Amino acid sequence: PLLVPVMIILKLTGEHYIFYGQKRVGYKNRQFRIWKFATMLKASPGLGTGSLTVKNDPRVFPFGRFLRKTKLNELPQIFNIFIGDMSVVGPRPQMEVDFLKYPQHIQEVIYDTVPGMTGIGSIVFRDEEKWISAHEGDKHEFYRWHIAPWKGALELWYQERISLRTDILMMFLTAWVIFFPHSGLVYKIFRDLPPAPEFFRLTLNQELRDVVTAGKQEKRTGKAAV
Template sequence: MYLFFKRVFDIVTATIALLLLSPILIPSCIILLFTGEREVFYKQKRVGYKNKFFDIWKFATMLKNSPNIGTGEITLRNDPRVTGFGKLLRITKVNELPQIVNVFKGDMSIVGPRPLMDVSVKLYPEEIRNKIYNCKPGMTGIGSLIFRDEEKMISDAPDPKAMYATIYPYKGALEMWYQKHASLYTDIMIIFLTAWSIIFPKNNLVNKIFKDLPQRDF
């Protein structure tokens, strides 16, 4: 029953978001069309529901062939592969909004674990890797909330690749927590907290609302 209502909730929320965010989406498309490499959308293979691959939609914020140059799948805060307008889209998370298309298609949900490239999924402990996509990946989620500044955290680390690998066991624990507590209430609160973190980035309410999250040891 929860999955049925979650799907209905996804469609309704995605429709409302598309209408409300069109004043942001349409200008972003126009600017991308005339700047950078003049690419509006970027599609990439990601691991999704039941570990099956799908094409995720994003606004194009990086140079073509970026996964095969520089730091590969890891994007740093001042990454030279990111275009000028792309930096703004990434900081504001607007680059993620085209994933509304994936929600309509059924590839993704509004709330769930982040869909990753296969090389990144392999950083999860094996027992988590086999379970994490038992639910559909989401545009936002508990892991995305806790690691909203992941790009900055990795950029500031002495060894970005080592830090990138370090955070995955905890990310996995967070997603296992989500699966255990999955409900429309949890989803609504995660959406609320996502909006809150964008408006008030320095006022973190996550641990005040979800008081039983796994402990972080780094």
């Protein structure tokens, strides 16, 4: 039922198209076409920052901002799950240009599991657009050297802990961060996440910075919670 009103609004607004298909790297590094509700101009890949989306990106039309904030734009990926290209939880599939920014050792193993509609990357990187926007230098180089290695490390962390319990927690946290985007609950539940880069820790309030730091210490001493 939720899909129908979204489809009607998209047809009447923006550039009047409903779905957006894009090639992504998936299981065993094979490409597939991912489906989303349209949120950006059709020519977006060749405009502005290309594959990277920044805060208040002019390529995103108004209703598209709402869809992206609530993650409703991801709902058509139910079709990808149905045909076996994706699972509910797993590493997020990347465009090839961004996949190649992962360190080589991560490229080789990150998609040994089926990519997911949500996952640890979706939860932790909810504010990715804001971080990229705040960087004053080359945004693609910032992504390559600061975001991609951390994102890859998080996805490998998930691979080592795949379980029904972990996936249920991921689904809960995906919904949680929509309503409480700055709660930092993910760092309280998963205290052994890979160390966050300095640029990220500086964006946290003192309470969350202490939680992230405590998680790093637990990992070093072998007292991880999950």
